[in-house]
Amino acid sequence: MKTFCTSPLPFLGQKRKYLKEVKSLLQHTAPNGTYVDLFGGSGLLSHTVKRHYPNATVIYNDYDGFSKRIDNLGTTNQLLNSIRALLTGVEQKAKIPEGIKQQILELIKKEEQKGNYVDYITLSSTLLFTMKYEQTFEGFTKQTLYNRLNKNPYNADGYLEGLIIESSDYKAVFEKYKNTPGVYFLVDPPYLSTEVSGYKENYWKLKDYLNVLNVLDGHKYFYFTSNKSQIVELCEWVESRKEKGNPFNHSHTISMTNKSKNTIYEDILIHNITR
Numbered sequence: 001m002k003t004f005c006t007s008p009l010p011f012l013g014q015k016r017k018y019l020k021e022v023k024s025l026l027q028h029t030a031p032n033g034t035y036v037d038l039f040g041g042s043g044l045l046s047h048t049v050k051r052h053y054p055n056a057t058v059i060y061n062d063y064d065g066f067s068k069r070i071d072n073l074g075t076t077n078q079l080l081n082s083i084r085a086l087l088t089g090v091e092q093k094a095k096i097p098e099g100i101k102q103q104i105l106e107l108i109k110k111e112e113q114k115g116n117y118v119d120y121i122t123l124s125s126t127l128l129f130t131m132k133y134e135q136t137f138e139g140f141t142k143q144t145l146y147n148r149l150n151k152n153p154y155n156a157d158g159y160l161e162g163l164i165i166e167s168s169d170y171k172a173v174f175e176k177y178k179n180t181p182g183v184y185f186l187v188d189p190p191y192l193s194t195e196v197s198g199y200k201e202n203y204w205k206l207k208d209y210l211n212v213l214n215v216l217d218g219h220k221y222f223y224f225t226s227n228k229s230q231i232v233e234l235c236e237w238v239e240s241r242k243e244k245g246n247p248f249n250h251s252h253t254i255s256m257t258n259k260s261k262n263t264i265y266e267d268i269l270i271h272n273i274t275r
């Protein structure tokens with residue numbers, strides 16, 4: 001069976017660069033253990049664990065419906081084939097002329113009308129500018145299209161084989177498996193305050209991000225983060241002042257709403273003048 005070293009369909013934030021490290025860490029974990037991929041995304045980590053340890057129980061939490069994209073890959077390939085036929089005179093990476101764009105949009109619309117699943121994430125990564133994602137037909141109509149189609153059809157044969165698929169908020173999946181003896185959690189939450197428009201959930205606040213850390217208590221885990229989140233520094237700082245506690249304890253807060261062209265936020269004054 002083929003082992004994938006990258007997600008078979010485009011997926012922003014997949015951990016393909018970490019697979020070598022993960023596999024080397026797996027040398028020290030249980031071959032028959034239970035592994036729960038709480039933020040499964042493309043399923044690449046789940047797939048990697050299952051291929052490495054075929055006898056392990058691997059739970060892939062597919063919160064985004066990635067497996068639906070895999071189930072409909074045949075339809076997606078057919079649509080891309082029809083689009084490819086329209087692009088014979090258009091160079092790779094070149095802008096697609098307006099007339100051809102309209103024909104492509106017509107093809108997509110027909111798929112929707114037939115009630116077929118339209119994989120807008122794959123369409124985005126093959127027809128829109130790098131890192132641009134649109135989730136709806138309307139969104140697509142407003143974009144400039146580029147020829148970023150691969151020559152070959154997508155192939156995901158056997159990719160999800162052997163995985164137990166859940167599709168819930170990570171907290172529910174954690175509750176379900178937290179008492180499984182020796183369980184390993186794979187924890188790769190969405191990025192904090194970076195571009196995540198390819199995801200269903202597109203804004204994670206600091207509190208959401210910190211709450212995820214509760215799943216690490218007393219469990220074996222693989223936790224992924226980025227230096228952009230500065231979560232490790234924050235936790236070290238909190239630990240360094242365990243005795244003093246929250247510097248804002250017993251203080252009072254005054255906030256004011258600030259509106260500018262594109263944003264709205266609260267400006268805050270915190271005071272403690274009665275110590």
Ligand SMILES: C[S@@+](CC[C@H](N)C(=O)[O-])C[C@H]1O[C@@H](n2cnc3c(N)ncnc32)[C@H](O)[C@@H]1O
Pocket residue numbers: 007011013014015016038039040041042043044045061063064168169170171188189190191199200201
């Ligand atoms: C950084 S990605 C994970 C990538 C994955 N490890 C991979 O290799 O493809 C984070 C994933 O968590 C999903 N997610 C967002 N909110 C969630 C929630 N409340 N519970 C579970 N997953 C969530 C996002 O949609 C996204 O797919």
